[in-house]
Amino acid sequence: MNDALDVALRLLVVFVVFLTFPLIVGQTEHKVMAHMQGRLGPMYAGGFHGWAQLVADGVKFAQKEDIVPAGADRRIFQLAPAVALLPYLLVLLAIPIGPGEGAVGQVLDAGVFFVLAVMGVGVLGSLMAGWASANKFSLLGGLRTAAQLLAYELPMLLTAASVAMAAGTVSLPGIVDAFEWWWLPWQIVGAIVFFVAGLAELQRPPFDMPVADSEIIFGAYTEYTGLRFALFLLAEYAGIVVLCGLTTVLFLGGWHGPWGADGLGWVWTLLKAAVLAFVVIWLRVTYPRLREDQLQKLSWTLLVPLSLAQIALTGVVKVVI
Amino acid sequence: MTLASAAATASLAASGPHGFLSPTGVEIAFLLVGLATFGAALVTVTTRQLVHAALWLVVTLGGLAVEYLLLTAEFIAWVQVLIYVGSVVVLLLFGLMLTRAPIGRSPDADSGNRWAALTVAVAAAAALVWVVVDAFRATWIDLDGPAAGSTEVTGASLFQNWVLPFEALSVLLLAALVGAIVLSRKAKAESSSPPMNARGATQSSRSVTESSPPGPDTRQDPAEQEGAR
Numbered sequence: 275m276n277d278a279l280d281v282a283l284r285l286l287v288v289f290v291v292f293l294t295f296p297l298i299v300g301q302t303e304h305k306v307m308a309h310m311q312g313r314l315g316p317m318y319a320g321g322f323h324g325w326a327q328l329v330a331d332g333v334k335f336a337q338k339e340d341i342v343p344a345g346a347d348r349r350i351f352q353l354a355p356a357v358a359l360l361p362y363l364l365v366l367l368a369i370p371i372g373p374g375e376g377a378v379g380q381v382l383d384a385g386v387f388f389v390l391a392v393m394g395v396g397v398l399g400s401l402m403a404g405w406a407s408a409n410k411f412s413l414l415g416g417l418r419t420a421a422q423l424l425a426y427e428l429p430m431l432l433t434a435a436s437v438a439m440a441a442g443t444v445s446l447p448g449i450v451d452a453f454e455w456w457w458l459p460w461q462i463v464g465a466i467v468f469f470v471a472g473l474a475e476l477q478r479p480p481f482d483m484p485v486a487d488s489e490i491i492f493g494a495y496t497e498y499t500g501l502r503f504a505l506f507l508l509a510e511y512a513g514i515v516v517l518c519g520l521t522t523v524l525f526l527g528g529w530h531g532p533w534g535a536d537g538l539g540w541v542w543t544l545l546k547a548a549v550l551a552f553v554v555i556w557l558r559v560t561y562p563r564l565r566e567d568q569l570q571k572l573s574w575t576l577l578v579p580l581s582l583a584q585i586a587l588t589g590v591v592k593v594v595i
Numbered sequence: 596m597t598l599a600s601a602a603a604t605a606s607l608a609a610s611g612p613h614g615f616l617s618p619t620g621v622e623i624a625f626l627l628v629g630l631a632t633f634g635a636a637l638v639t640v641t642t643r644q645l646v647h648a649a650l651w652l653v654v655t656l657g658g659l660a661v662e663y664l665l666l667t668a669e670f671i672a673w674v675q676v677l678i679y680v681g682s683v684v685v686l687l688l689f690g691l692m693l694t695r696a697p698i699g700r701s702p703d704a705d706s707g708n709r710w711a712a713l714t715v716a717v718a719a720a721a722a723l724v725w726v727v728v729d730a731f732r733a734t735w736i737d738l739d740g741p742a743a744g745s746t747e748v749t750g751a752s753l754f755q756n757w758v759l760p761f762e763a764l765s766v767l768l769l770a771a772l773v774g775a776i777v778l779s780r781k782a783k784a785e786s787s788s789p790p791m792n793a794r795g796a797t798q799s800s801r802s803v804t805e806s807s808p809p810g811p812d813t814r815q816d817p818a819e820q821e822g823a824r
Contacts, residue, residue, distance in 0.1 A: 405696060420686075
């Protein structure tokens with residue numbers, strides 16, 4: 275019975291994190307973007323600097339009519355948001371934020387593989403949405419999504435494999451346990467490639483061609499309204515949380531820090547992830563959208579060779595030591 | 596995952612001598628998931644809607660991954676999800692959407708080889724079941740002991756006992772890769788080489804106009820849709 279209670283408690287905590295952290299990232303994006311562009315951003319909802327803006331948005335989305343286009347494939351159209359969102363919930367289960375059994379939803383033997391595999395499944399949601407909408411723009415968005423996933427899955431996997439080689443394990447807590455400070459310069463190329471490829475997989479600017487509003491309206495999500503549309507947005511922000519957490523765990527040493535690694539390790543993890551989330555927002559404000567062919571070129575001619583070089587470097591250093 | 600832990604607790608609860616008539620929780624779960632997977636596979640090959648078939652294939656491959664999990668082969672299960680669900684099906688859907696993926700039925704997708712396909716499938720399944728049953732007749736996987744399919748065990752056996760087949764497979768894959776590059780370069784030279792992206796864009800936009808019917812009535816009458824095409 276105690277076991278069941280433990281499992282239920284962990285699931286509850288992960289679920290609460292899943293519901294709150296994306297909103298925090300979203301609100302931060304509102305404010306950070308506004309200040310970078312010389313605006314104030316939301317100021318009224320909730321009183322203090324518009325902290326409740328996203329709650330208000332959620333209420334607004336819930337009130338809107340949920341429309342399914344007449345020509346759409348009804349069931350798949352309605353199922354797609356869930357397929358896009360749920361993988362990120364599962365991935366959050368496996369990300370450790372502190373040392374020991376207590377700070378991770380579920381310790382997995384092959385954590386890296388689990389995380390990357392399940393994140394790849396989320397893209398199926400966009401594909402289903404793009405196809406089932408019976409809309410040209412949606413279909414084009416779905417196509418771009420698929421092409422983007424196929425291009426960026428490889429460098430992501432290769433760089434994750436490089437870290438796994440360095441640590442000698444594919445379990446996420448195991449990788450952080452094995453982390454030393456000099457891994458940072460050693461794996462820095464891998465870290466950057468992983469982060470950029472992750473951004474592309476999440477379709478965040480500057481890699482948001484699948485939803486490029488000036489070309490194809492809103493890509494695969496053009497026909498969505500109300501709560502289902504909100505679910506897609508939530509999936510994007512949950513994806514940011516997952517990507518930042520993963521990059522922290524794999525490349526930045528997770529709960530390791532100059533001091534307080536024992537009791538306050540989780541603070542380090544959250545802090546590093548928050549800085550990365552800030553970088554994600556910063557990149558969105560800074561860079562214009564790439565073109566579709568530039569996107570493919572970046573992956574195949576730059577990121578893939580770089581990640582292969584990183585693997586070679588990791589192997590050489592690993593043998594020499 | 597919770598599923599794995601649930602399976603573990605279930606197997607702990609019913610630890611005893613193995614037998615066909617006193618199945619453990621894991622065995623029952625294995626059987627049920629197997630039935631669901633089989634059903635999904637049947638729908639995959641019998642459904643008349645192309646994209647639905649691809650999506651049912653996702654269910655089938657996911658069901659297989661769950662089966663691997665129940666047999667404690669965690670590494671294989673995640674690789675199954677990563678490669679098949681995450682990449683192969685996405686590639687399949689990409690190809691479908693790029694060429695022809697109408698909403699609704701596509702009767703022209705049936706090649707008419709139904710009976711030949713059924714014969715081959717049954718023969719292949721029978722041969723595989725016979726070989727596997729004959730090879731592992733009295734072997735039981737001890738689900739309560741240390742995981743027999745963990746990453747460490749899989750890696751050790753792969754690179755100690757099975758290095759040669761592994762390397763042969765990688766050479767085969769390399770050959771396939773080179774072959775694909777050669778084929779695509781040849782096709783590009785023959786078609787007086789418009790840039791890759793321009794060609795992709797025109798193709799996909801044409802398929803869009805073909806494949807998305809304007810209203811619900813074309814959906815109910817696929818023959819008319821075909822005639823229009």
